[in-house]
Amino acid sequence: MLWPLIKSAAALALAIALISIVLVALGVSPVAVFAALAEGAFGSWYAFTDTVVKATPLVFTGLAIAVAFSAALWNIGADGQLLVGAILSGAIGPFLGGWPRPIAITIVLVAGALGGAIWGGLAGWLRARRDVNEVISTIMLNFVAVQTLSWCVHGPLMEATRAYPASTPIAESAHLGFYFPPSRLNLGIAIGIILAIGCHLLLFRTSFGFELRAMGRNRRAAAFFGLPIASLTVRVMALSGALAGLAGSVQVASITHRLYEKLSPGWGYEAIAVALVARLNPIGIVAAAFLFGALDNGSQAMQRAVGVSPVLVQVIEGMVILILLAFDTPIWSRLGGRLGGAKGPAHAPALSPDA
Amino acid sequence: MLAARAITRRFGRTLALDGVDFEAHAGEIHALLGENGAGKTTLMNVIAGATRPNSGEVTLDGAALNAGSPQEALKAGIAAVHQSPMLFERMSWEENLALGGFGRRGRYDLRAVAAEAAALASQLGLKLPPPRAILEQRSVSERVRLELLRALSFEPLVLILDEPTSVLAPSELAGFLELLERLRAEGRIVVWITHKLAEARAAADRITVLRQGRVVARAISPETPERELAQLMLGELAPPDAAAIPKGGSGQSVLLLDNLLLIEDGRSIIDGLTLELSGGEITGLAGVDGNGQTELVELLARVRTPSGGSIRLSARTEAAEIAVIPQDRDHDGLVLDMTLWENLLLEPGLRERFTNGSWLDVAKARALGADVIARYKIRAASPDALAAELSGGNRQRLEVARAMSLKPKVIIAHNICRGLDLAATADVHRALVDFAAAGGAVLLISSDLDELLALCGRLFVISRGKIRETEPAERTPERLGLLMAGAWS
Numbered sequence: 097m098l099w100p101l102i103k104s105a106a107a108l109a110l111a112i113a114l115i116s117i118v119l120v121a122l123g124v125s126p127v128a129v130f131a132a133l134a135e136g137a138f139g140s141w142y143a144f145t146d147t148v149v150k151a152t153p154l155v156f157t158g159l160a161i162a163v164a165f166s167a168a169l170w171n172i173g174a175d176g177q178l179l180v181g182a183i184l185s186g187a188i189g190p191f192l193g194g195w196p197r198p199i200a201i202t203i204v205l206v207a208g209a210l211g212g213a214i215w216g217g218l219a220g221w222l223r224a225r226r227d228v229n230e231v232i233s234t235i236m237l238n239f240v241a242v243q244t245l246s247w248c249v250h251g252p253l254m255e256a257t258r259a260y261p262a263s264t265p266i267a268e269s270a271h272l273g274f275y276f277p278p279s280r281l282n283l284g285i286a287i288g289i290i291l292a293i294g295c296h297l298l299l300f301r302t303s304f305g306f307e308l309r310a311m312g313r314n315r316r317a318a319a320f321f322g323l324p325i326a327s328l329t330v331r332v333m334a335l336s337g338a339l340a341g342l343a344g345s346v347q348v349a350s351i352t353h354r355l356y357e358k359l360s361p362g363w364g365y366e367a368i369a370v371a372l373v374a375r376l377n378p379i380g381i382v383a384a385a386f387l388f389g390a391l392d393n394g395s396q397a398m399q400r401a402v403g404v405s406p407v408l409v410q411v412i413e414g415m416v417i418l419i420l421l422a423f424d425t426p427i428w429s430r431l432g433g434r435l436g437g438a439k440g441p442a443h444a445p446a447l448s449p450d451a
Numbered sequence: 452m453l454a455a456r457a458i459t460r461r462f463g464r465t466l467a468l469d470g471v472d473f474e475a476h477a478g479e480i481h482a483l484l485g486e487n488g489a490g491k492t493t494l495m496n497v498i499a500g501a502t503r504p505n506s507g508e509v510t511l512d513g514a515a516l517n518a519g520s521p522q523e524a525l526k527a528g529i530a531a532v533h534q535s536p537m538l539f540e541r542m543s544w545e546e547n548l549a550l551g552g553f554g555r556r557g558r559y560d561l562r563a564v565a566a567e568a569a570a571l572a573s574q575l576g577l578k579l580p581p582p583r584a585i586l587e588q589r590s591v592s593e594r595v596r597l598e599l600l601r602a603l604s605f606e607p608l609v610l611i612l613d614e615p616t617s618v619l620a621p622s623e624l625a626g627f628l629e630l631l632e633r634l635r636a637e638g639r640i641v642v643w644i645t646h647k648l649a650e651a652r653a654a655a656d657r658i659t660v661l662r663q664g665r666v667v668a669r670a671i672s673p674e675t676p677e678r679e680l681a682q683l684m685l686g687e688l689a690p691p692d693a694a695a696i697p698k699g700g701s702g703q704s705v706l707l708l709d710n711l712l713l714i715e716d717g718r719s720i721i722d723g724l725t726l727e728l729s730g731g732e733i734t735g736l737a738g739v740d741g742n743g744q745t746e747l748v749e750l751l752a753r754v755r756t757p758s759g760g761s762i763r764l765s766a767r768t769e770a771a772e773i774a775v776i777p778q779d780r781d782h783d784g785l786v787l788d789m790t791l792w793e794n795l796l797l798e799p800g801l802r803e804r805f806t807n808g809s810w811l812d813v814a815k816a817r818a819l820g821a822d823v824i825a826r827y828k829i830r831a832a833s834p835d836a837l838a839a840e841l842s843g844g845n846r847q848r849l850e851v852a853r854a855m856s857l858k859p860k861v862i863i864a865h866n867i868c869r870g871l872d873l874a875a876t877a878d879v880h881r882a883l884v885d886f887a888a889a890g891g892a893v894l895l896i897s898s899d900l901d902e903l904l905a906l907c908g909r910l911f912v913i914s915r916g917k918i919r920e921t922e923p924a925e926r927t928p929e930r931l932g933l934l935m936a937g938a939w940s
Contacts, residue, residue, distance in 0.1 A: 301813060303806045306796060314786040320754055320777055321797045 100375045104384070104420065107373075111415035115408070128402050133409075136397020137390035143397075145279035149351065151389025153178070153360070155288035156343035157367030158374065158381035159295050160212075164336035166299060166376055168312035169329060173219060173234025174340040175364025176241035177212040181341020183241075183248055184211035185348045186355035189266025200270040204349050205287075205342060212341015213334040215241065220333025224326035230333065238364070246357050253355060263355035272350035284346040288382070291339065295378035308332055340364060369417050388413060452476050453529075453609050453640050458497055458507035460490075467493040468504070469664040475609075475657075480631055480641040482655035482673070484648070486684055486872040489661040491644045492534065495611045498642070499531040500524030511609065528608030532615060534870060535781075536594040540587045544580050544597050551601035568600055575600075576626030591779065592619065592740040592898075610634060611642040616650055617869050617899075622739065622936040628654055646872050648680050660684055685873060703730045705765050705860050705892045706773070712759030713746055713916070720746045721757070722916035726894075728861060733883060733893040735907030736918065737900060739935050740866075743916035744778075744896050748865045751775055751894075767860075771800040774854035778866035778896075780843075784850050787839035791831055792820030794838050794849060800857045819856060827852040828878060844875030851882050862886060865896045880906060898935075900928050914939070 116126035137147045157174045164171035171177075184207040192200040215237055222228035246261075248254075253263040272282045299305040311318040311328055319325050343363060348355065370388055374380030391413060395406035455473040459466070468490045475481040485491045496502035498509050503519030510516065517523040538547050545561045545568070554563040565582065572579050577596050580589050586597070595615065602610060619627055631641050631654065645651050651658050652673045660668040660683045668675075668683050706728040713721035721743045728734055738744055749755040751762065752775040764770065777783035785794050796802045796816055805816045820834025827848045831841055838846060847867060854862050864883065868876045884906065887893050896913075897903050903910055904926060911918045914937035925934065 301811055302809050303802060303811055304809060306793065306802070306811055310786050310789065310793070310797060313788040314782070316782050317784060317786050317797065320749070320752060320783045322752070322754060322799050 100377065101380060101383075104373050104375065104380070104416075107416050107419040107423070108387070110419050111412050114415060115412055119404075124402060124404060129398060129404055129408070132398040132401035133391070133394035135401070136394035138394075139397070141276075142279055143393065145276070145281040147386065147390045147393040148285050149280045149282070149389075150393050151385040152284040152288055152350075153343040153347055153363045154367055154370050154385035154388055155285065155292060155382055156346065157340050157363045158370035158385050159288075159291055159378055160216075160336045160339035160343070160364075161367045161371035162374070162376040162378055162381055163295060163299070163308070163339065164216075164332060165371060166312050167308040167328065167332045168315070169220070169223070169332055169336070170231045171216065171219070171234050171333065171336050172231055172368070173216065173237050173241075173364065174336070174343075174367050175360055175362060176234065176238035177215040177337040177340035178344040178347075178360050178364050179241040179245050180215040180344070181208035181210075181212040181338075182344030182348050182355060182359055183245055183253075184208055184341075185345035186263050186266060187248070187253055189270050189348065189353075190264040191267070192270045193267040195267075195269050197269050200267060201272060201349065204266065204270045205345050208341045208345020208348070209338040210341070212344070213338040216337020216340065217330055217334035219337075220330040223333070224329040245355065245359065249355050249357060255354070261357055265354045266348065270349055271353060272346065274350075280351060282350040284350045287342075287346065288385075291342070292378045292382045295339075299378065304331075340367075366413075369413055372417055372420060452513075453498070453509075453511050453642070455494065455498055455509045456507055458494065458504045458509070460493055460497060460502060460504045466664050468497070470507070471661070471664070471666055472669065473498075473659055473666065474670065475640045475642055477608075477640055478635050478638045479656040480635055480643060480654055481670075482651035482658045483642055483644045483661065484646065484651045484658050484680065484684055485661035486646055486874065489684075490664040491646075491661055492613055494661070495531055495613055495642070495644055498524070498609075499529055499611055501531070525605060525607075528605075529611065530602035530605045530607035530609070531611040532595065532598045532602045532613060534595075534613040534617070536591070536598045538586055538594055538598060541585060543583045543585055544589070545583065547586060547597060548601055548604065552604035552606065553601075567604070571600060571603060572596075575630050577623065590740040590745070595619075596623075607639065609640040609642065611644065613644045614646070614870060615643070616645070616647065622932050624932075646684070648677050648684070652677065652680070681873070703765075704728070705730050705767075707763040707765070708760070709763060710760040711747075711750065711757050711762065713743070713750060713755065714758040720916050721750065723760070724913075724916065724918050725760075726911065726918060728892040728894055730860070730890045730892050731887060732908040733887050733895050733906045735903040735910040736894060736896040736913055737903050737910060737921075737931055737935055738896070738898060738913035740898055742913050742937075744865060744913060746916075747913075748775060748777060748863060748896065751863050752777070771803075771857070772860040774798070774800075774857045774859035774862050776850050776854050776862065776864045776867050778869065780846050780850055785838045785846055788837060790820075790835050790837055791824070791829070791841070791849060792816045792834040795819055795823065795853050795856065798853050798857055800859075801853065823849070823852040823856060827855075827882070844871050844878075847871055847875060847879055851879050855882060855886065859891065861892045861894070863894045863896070866898060867895075868897075868899065868902055876902075900931050904928075904931075912939075 119126040119129055136143060138144050157178060160174045161171060185204045188207045189204050192203060219230045219233040219237060222233050223230045249261045249263050255262055255264045272284055275281050299309060307323050307328055311323060311325060315325065352359065366388060370381060370384045374384040391409045395409040398404055399406050453475045455471060458468050458471045460468040471494060473494065483491050493502060497504045500516065500519060500521040500523055508515050511527050516527055545565045548568050549559060549561060549564045553567045554560050569579060580593055586594055616624060634641050643655060655673050657670045658673055659666060659670055662684060704727050708724055708726045711721050711724040712719065746755065750757055751773060781787060786797065796805060805812045817834045823829065824831055824834065829845045829848045831845065838849065841849065868879055871879065883893050895903065895907060910921045910926060912921055912934040914935065919939055921934065925931065
């Protein structure tokens with residue numbers, strides 16, 4: 097488990113080194129840039145907690161991707177599943193006024209998971225029954241989800257004054273409250289970490305997880321030994337969707353408290369990067385999400401302090417992924433063999449989760 | 452003359468080739484003999500440009516070849532047929548052959564390709580798949596035949612064949628040997644990689660023996676006695692004795708296939724197959740690949756349902772007591788990117804045994820892995836080693852170990868010794884013999900007649916989905932070859 101983490105860290109270091117060269121060429125001090133970035137992400141208690149808040153949706157969506165990719169189901173639709181989860185949470189939330197807090201919160205979260213599960217499960221069902229490539233169906237379902245959300249906040253779920261394209265706020269009893277206001281730290285990250293541990297156990301310690309991974313690595317052998325490929329496909333996609341749906345529902349319950357358009361800045365897509373950097377390992381995803389959250393959070397401060405566009409952060413993220421993918425299999429495993437570290441077979445796919 | 456000089460090639464910490472010198476002359480069939488892992492395939496890859504050696508050089512008629520460039524090697528006239536075909540699985544065979552030397556260069560004309568290929572194939576007595584057939588759905592032997600055709604389409608000066616006969620039917624062997632002789636008469640060089648002593652002795656003009664990456668005998672005569680060759684190949688290890696093979700069964704029926712039918716797209720693939728397996732014997736089923744064996748195995752593994760007839764277990768047998776070892780270990784039998792112990796759990800019966808509710812008992816499964824490593828002499832560092840890290844022989848030992856761990860009453864084994872070296876083959880055979888001797892029933896489906904004749908009590912032949920029991924008088928390779936070719940069906 098350690099070796100892949102070292103690889104990811106090395107890729108990050110290399111990306112930072114390459115960016116530094118560009119920054120020097122632009123006449124900006126890389127030290128100042130990265131110092132500002134770090135300051136913005138960790139410089140104060142408030143900065144730190146906001147990094148955590150920004151990482152939270154990425155934990156959930158990252159887990160969604162890891163579960164699906166481990167089964168070789170390429171779920172590109174975490175964003176859509178997140179939105180559908182949010183819609184269901186946002187729709188049911190306003191009606192929970194009189195309910196006790198734990199029950200109200202549970203209902204909101206279950207609704208979110210259910211919404212995501214339906215959206216993901218639909219793509220899984222299409223794959224299992226009609227052999228529709230899930231990459232295409234999940235991307236298409238993303239568009240449907242975006243438009244559905246837009247219609248909801250302009251139509252049936254629009255707030256009472258009809259002035260803003262936003263939904264009626266959810267009841268206060270369903271809020272995941274802030275622990276240390278003005279910091280927005282809330283229970284969401286704890287749920288995410290618990291789910292990460294749960295996903296780890298599920299993948300590596302249960303027979304469902306075993307079947308899922310066996311299917312992901314050799315569908316033919318899995319079929320030969322009687323694994324229920326079609327039903328696994330639906331269940332895995334539904335589970336993946338549920339995790340993504342929870343991301344939306346936690347966001348609504350803790351931060352926005354209502355629906356509006358552009359609820360997700362693309363967490364479902366960024367999650368693919370998070371999952372790849374974590375090499376599909378659920379525990380690693382928490383770390384990777386935290387890293388991406390920090391980059392995101394620090395980028396604003398970086399712009400203020402040294403005048404570098406926050407887009408730089410996306411460049412770093414992109415480079416980390418490219419470096420990992422480009423150098424992973426051949427070079428790293430050979431290096432690993434020579435250093436006497438983990439022995440990587442030459443053909444091992446870049447996307448194998450390491451237990 | 453083809454010459455490889457002082458070739459050394461390392462893979463990580465393994466020295467695959469250690470200063471190998473190899474020479475083959477125009478107009479000869481040169482056998483390259485060695486066990487699995489001796490370095491035969493690596494040497495072939497170096498010669499064909501697929502692998503760059505750490506040191507040493509390859510020359511053809513005195514001109515040095517650019518190491519590590521398959522295109523250069525091909526241009527110089529070196530073509531190779533690989534043991535596991537290098538083809539585009541999702542494309543039709545015509546499209547695959549279009550990449551060869553068929554048709555006009557630079558023109559994409561599948562009809563011309565198909566016509567030329569058909570002409571060459573009929574010359575060689577090889578059967579082509581139906582038009583437009585996608586390779587994925589064809590058998591390994593058909594794919595290897597296609598690769599052979601593709602290699603020949605370049606009219607190579609040097610043709611390297613990696614274990615070609617392991618997938619050829621006995622009926623195709625004669626045509627194949629004729630082809631080699633014609634290539635020889637035309638002054639071409641044939642390098643034939645094999646681990647089968649008899650073949651090398653029968654067909655080659657000279658033999659070079661590799662052992663553990665070194666040449667132990669260079670260009671010796673095929674008259675060399677078999678024992679001596681075996682000793683060269685294996686070193687100290689003597690060839691295994693024929694084990695005590697139980698010939699007569701206990702007569703206690705454990706599994707009955709009754710008038711089994713499988714019809715797909717209107718074609719009958721299994722056609723009224725009736726077969727009774729009883730404990731204490733190895734029943735053989737000989738056949739050329741693609742006559743319904745794979746489907747039969749899938750029926751027995753219960754991943755397909757028969758269109759008619761039934762598979763009946765005797766009163767005291769349970770469904771979970773049938774262990775199936777499929778023929779394609781890398782695709783059907785194992786998940787290469789999973790660990791050894793996880794591969795044991797692929798077998799549903801074992802998974803059930805190591806599952807509590809929905810939790811896997813990882814510690815126990817790992818312990819079984821360690822036990823299996825020791826008991827079946829699997830060369831693996833630990834139960835956590837990936838199946839991909841195991842050699843072919845050890846992968847097969849793992850599959851056999853998995854089947855045995857199930858403590859089954861019946862084992863269905865399909866071409867399980869294909870591509871294995873002598874030591875691994877002997878281990879696998881011994882495991883089957885011991886199992887039968889202890890009262891188990893084995894159905895050994897194979898295209899290797901030596902194996903079937905050596906191990907089986909009763910021997911059946913399958914052709915186009917029908918089976919027929921052989922008389923003792925018919926049990927000679929020649930007669931069986933005819934029967935496998937469908938002389939009766």
